[in-house]
Amino acid sequence: MHGLLIKKSGWHAAALCCFLCCLLCGCGMFGKSCEQLDTELHALYDGYLDDSTKLSEAEILARCEAAISQCPGMAVAFELAGLVHWENDRMAKALEYYTKALALSPDNE
Numbered sequence: 001m002h003g004l005l006i007k008k009s010g011w012h013a014a015a016l017c018c019f020l021c022c023l024l025c026g027c028g029m030f031g032k033s034c035e036q037l038d039t040e041l042h043a044l045y046d047g048y049l050d051d052s053t054k055l056s057e058a059e060i061l062a063r064c065e066a067a068i069s070q071c072p073g074m075a076v077a078f079e080l081a082g083l084v085h086w087e088n089d090r091m092a093k094a095l096e097y098y099t100k101a102l103a104l105s106p107d108n109e
Contacts, residue, residue, distance in 0.1 A: 034071035041067055041076045048083065057084050075105035 014030060032040075047053035053060070064081040067074050082097030101108070 001058060019029055031070070034067075037067045037071055038076060041080055043073070043085070045076060045080045048080065056087060060084055066092070073104055075101045077109060078104065 061081055061084055064077045067077040078097045078101035082094045086094035
């Protein structure tokens with residue numbers, strides 16, 4: 001009986017470890033990967049610039065915040081959030097996001 005508990009707890013520990021690794025690395029097993037989010041946000045950024053996106057500014061900011069939460073190193077999420085704030089005359093917020101984007105991707109033109 002004791003051996004069965006160890007096997008079960010070992011399985012649970014392994015599953016938890018796998019879940020945490022995927023969550024932290026963005027493998028996509030439990031949602032979109034950071035690479036997928038990056039691609040989506042670049043497309044959304046382009047759509048926002050040419051006014052072809054159907055999303056509201058609140059929806060765009062929510063997607064940016066979700067991407068930042070999952071992938072904190074994603075410069076495009078900070079840049080897009082900065083742009084939305086800039087376009088809506090929230091300059092202090094825009095500067096905050098642009099500063100983070102620049103820190104993450106200093107060579108971005």
